[in-house]
Amino acid sequence: MAVFSFALLSLLVALEASASVTVRKTGRGPTGYEVEFRYANPTAKRVLIGGGMQPFTDQFHATGTDYRFNGRYDPHDYQPGDFYISNPSPRLPAEPEYKWPYEMTQSRNEEGLWTYTTPLPSGIYSFAYLVNCNYAPNCTIDTGHLVLDPDLPPFMNVRGDQVASSFQVPFDARFQASPELNTNFDYALDAPDPKRHRGVVKTVNYTSPGSIHPAPDVHDFAIYLPAEYGRVPGKKDYPLLYLSHGAGGNGADWENLGRMSHVMDNLIRLKHIPPTVVVTPSFYNLDPQGPLFIYGNQSNNLNVPIPPAQAVRKNFEQFLFPWVEEHYDVCRNASCRAFAGLSMGGVLTHEMFVNATDMFDYYGMFSPATSGPYIDAAAVAANPSLKEKGIMVAYGLYDFVFPAARNLQTALDAVGIRYITRVTPFGSHYWNTWQDELWWFGQKVLWKELPFTVQTGRGKRC
Template sequence: MAARLLKALVGLLMTVESSASVTIRKTGRGPTGYEVDFRYVNTTAKRVLIGGGIQPFTDQFHTTGTEYRFNGRYDPHDYQPGDFYVSNPSPQLPAEPAYKWPYEMKRSDDEDGLWTYTAPLPSGIYSFAYLVNCNYAPNCSIDTGHLVIDPDLPPFMNVPGDQVASSFQVPFDAEFQASSELNTNFDYALDAPDPERHRGEVKIVNYTSPGSIHPAPDVHDFAIYLPADYRRPRCKKREYPLLYLSHGAGGNGADWENLGRMSHIMDNLIRLGHIPPTVVVTPSFYNLDASLQDGRRFIYGNKSHSVPVPAAQRVRENFEKHLFPWVEEHYDVCRNASCRAFAGLSMGGLLTYEMFVNATDYFDYYGMFSPATLGPFIDAAAVAAKPSLKEKGIMVAYGLYDFVFPMARNLQTALDAVGIRYITRVTPFGSHYWNTWQDELWWFGRKVLWKELPFTVRTGRQNRS
């Protein structure tokens, strides 16, 4: 059903006389060794911008703290090794004359309706949409016709409108991008070689969830990654380790694949032997129950601002009642805590903390990525009442330029106070954005998933490469 809906969406876009393409070229020259060509055809457009997750760049010597006070905001044409992109550039600072974002496409003089833009982008994940005849990005929407999804690179989603950005990944070129100050190589999110042996399958699944209001009454959805090994014939049934991976506020279950290339990261973690073949479920925590959000339908990135985030406790209770049993019934996944994990970003990090405290015995591993945790946190009395809290594998991860930096530190202080061990990842180029969460998922697999418990001061030191 999802594939048919995507084709219908592409067909709709094509009827408004638009077509597009994104080409990633290895150039063998600076500044990055790669160039990305955007081509968009629209015969009626007067102006076209490239909006979304192609952020301005900065560097660690011109960026301070976690308040987005970026003294350096650079166009990709001014890239230097060690530069990285960050979300939400500070509006308090005047823009440098060379800084122009969103990036403006140029109309061709030779071909009718052709708009082009070329950028020398470095390694990383980039999401985007075309903003047509719209001078202020927050006012651009699909409903008004100002926001146009690339018809040849549609997003991974369940229902048209649930995602409003396409994405692509640029490789790393050591000759032009290597830096002695900072490693910004994101090649672990590229396609794994040998599709038959190393590439898993990712798809949208609709499941029965009484009370859900989207995508249909009493039906909810998640995306699932099945490793390449899952489809191979075997003599006896195998139960695969299972990771639940949550989106954040303003997102849905397709985010991790569409914007974070989760399946590629998992393929490479498995291919390189960091983890055994693992199933990943990325659920949606909106629309579970009309009472959680006053009956309003949530649409990612388009009409989300008025929709409240459901309470983590309510989401946990719903998942325990409907999602977890359904997944176990329909997939060959493990049935005990030792091979189950829960992780999430931002508000999904808060949901992970909720799972850790109140679904403690269901999972043995927890990844709190950029966790939006405000407290109150567990205390000594809570740990005394539930000693298993000290026997779990935990990662607390956040970006050096992440606005949740103080929240994550407060969480770590609380864990320290009750003697709970955990692994930390402070992403050195990280803001509250997808390059940070890709990095954190990679290191969660490298250092935490399915490692021996309880954690000690030596946990994670066996992987030094």
């Protein structure tokens, strides 16, 4: 039995709590893997697992909008082709009518120890412990009911910037393969040979006049540096990808919730792309007028508007982009620079494409929550280089932005702009979808020959 241990038991003194998450290869159904959660808290009366652990569904029952008629499954009932879908609908009733599937039980042998073991298929899972809370959507950090795993802390810049930890489960073709869907996410596992294939990712604070977090006139981003960075004498022009989060997120999301560095390690290791630097910026808290957005402050975040994409673009052009070029050995021309983002980050990518066209040659609009106005013939006539870029429009088959993404494609088609499309067959508006889209963006779009043709993305003919 192979064991992947993501945390060692230790004491979180302030809460008198300790925790561990262990992923085991079982060699038996339903998925070939099981995950054991252990959480020690002698004061807890009830513990749920939430923070991103969603019920499963399948490709025929993926509406997720009404608990009475949808196909939500307990993970113990998993069958090949099932996948988990994010839709915490406010129409769900309060418990006990709607039972949360991830509920821990108190050990009979060890006082104060809570455990839960479940089979899980391939993919990334984010989670937190929901303590003494009867309805998962109401459990938050600011109410004291949401507790982060003390031994598997999230990747973040400062405390409060993330509200969940994450782990990755491998794929077992014997139990998980499905003729309808390919839900193998092993490209987000650790790359072999750490010295040769694993880059580093860290958070960085940079000077940004007017920004209000994490300090006055200071903003932050996360950066991935490929394994060879700093080891090749004289190399100064690494390709550069900017990768944006979505509404209600921050620059640590792509690493903490999407394991971006693992995806990039494997894209580079398998020679889909050359070693590439990735910057994941934050688009909140750039305006000195506020209000302040902090991930863990759920009650305050309800009143924080999404910053206009145009304002974010201007700020990044003035402060972020020059700072990165000054401090890192990255490319300084459009041919080896790209911008991509998910959801509202896809809207920001569209803004960059239309109004910062000469800065990047490649654009990835993942689950873009665009609503127009879209590009038109007049814009192309004024800026012909719009037709010379490498574009990917990607979204999930069960993604709520499906109509918006289709409208964006229609607008691009109308003015003759070629692009690559990826419709993730199991995809909802969630991180496994965006992992999939980043993986295919790297394989089919990044740094490929321009302009795109009908052959682009198909690879070489045999």
